[in-house]
Amino acid sequence: GAGVSQSPSNKVTEKGKDVELRCDPISGHTALYWYRQSLGQGLEFLIYFQGNSAPDKSGLPSDRFSAERTGGSVSTLTIQRTQQEDSAVYLCASRRAGETRGEQFFGPGTRLTVL
Amino acid sequence: KQEVTQIPAALSVPEGENLVLNCSFTDSAIYNLQWFRQDPGKGLTSLLLIQSSQREQTSGRLNASLDKSSGRSTLYIAASQPGDSATYLCAVKERTGANNLFFGTGTRLTVIP
Numbered sequence: 001g002a003g004v005s006q007s008p009s010n011k012v013t014e015k016g017k018d019v020e021l022r023c024d025p026i027s028g029h030t031a032l033y034w035y036r037q038s039l040g041q042g043l044e045f046l047i048y049f050q051g052n053s054a055p056d057k058s059g060l061p062s063d064r065f066s067a068e069r070t071g072g073s074v075s076t077l078t079i080q081r082t083q084q085e086d087s088a089v090y091l092c093a094s095r096r097a098g099e100t101r102g103e104q105f106f107g108p109g110t111r112l113t114v115l
Numbered sequence: 116k117q118e119v120t121q122i123p124a125a126l127s128v129p130e131g132e133n134l135v136l137n138c139s140f141t142d143s144a145i146y147n148l149q150w151f152r153q154d155p156g157k158g159l160t161s162l163l164l165i166q167s168s169q170r171e172q173t174s175g176r177l178n179a180s181l182d183k184s185s186g187r188s189t190l191y192i193a194a195s196q197p198g199d200s201a202t203y204l205c206a207v208k209e210r211t212g213a214n215n216l217f218f219g220t221g222t223r224l225t226v227i228p
Contacts, residue, residue, distance in 0.1 A: 045215035056214055102147050102208050106159040
């Protein structure tokens with residue numbers, strides 16, 4: 001079966017532009033997570049969705065970052081007025097409803113470069 | 116706040132050698148611990164997940180152990196192969212509160228043919 005997919009795989013943008021990153025979770029997975037992996041840093045949590053609602057947005061670094069999820073499936077992470085420090089790999093993960101082990105499955109990531 | 120540390124940051128071994136990767140975490144109130152593999156430019160592949168009530172999990176040449184009380188986990192790789200070269204990440208899910216995983220910074224493994 002299909003895993004978590006993300007698009008684009010690579011995105012190069014100029015400072016100040018807005019970008020949208022897309023995540024398609026595994027079908028039937030109700031929980032969805034966004035993480036960021038900066039060069040030389042570990043993965044840091046950004047936001048968690050349960051269905052279409054986001055009960056935990058505690059990891060979003062600034063109000064330039066936002067995310068939404070529609071139909072309990074696809075999620076979009078939007079970064080407005082991008083800065084060079086936003087350059088990172090953005091990873092999405094999903095988890096099956098009722099999965100008591102809490103196992104998360106990750107997509108291949110989107111590598112964002114802000115010039 | 117939960118902090119996860121992995122040592123060493125990088126490791127090079129000759130093919131065939133057995134090796135151990137280490138992971139430590141500061142808050143022992145975890146729900147589970149997961150080991151991942153990350154290849155350059157790729158996402159994360161889940162290798163093993165250990166529930167807090169378990170002591171170890173095995174998959175093929177991989178064995179992960181968990182000592183929750185001391186805040187430690189090890190990933191043992193037997194008879195290493197060049198294809199094992201990758202970055203290995205451990206991550207913990209806390210029992211209460213946060214739904215996200217807390218990740219270590221990883222160990223970059225190179226297996227030399």
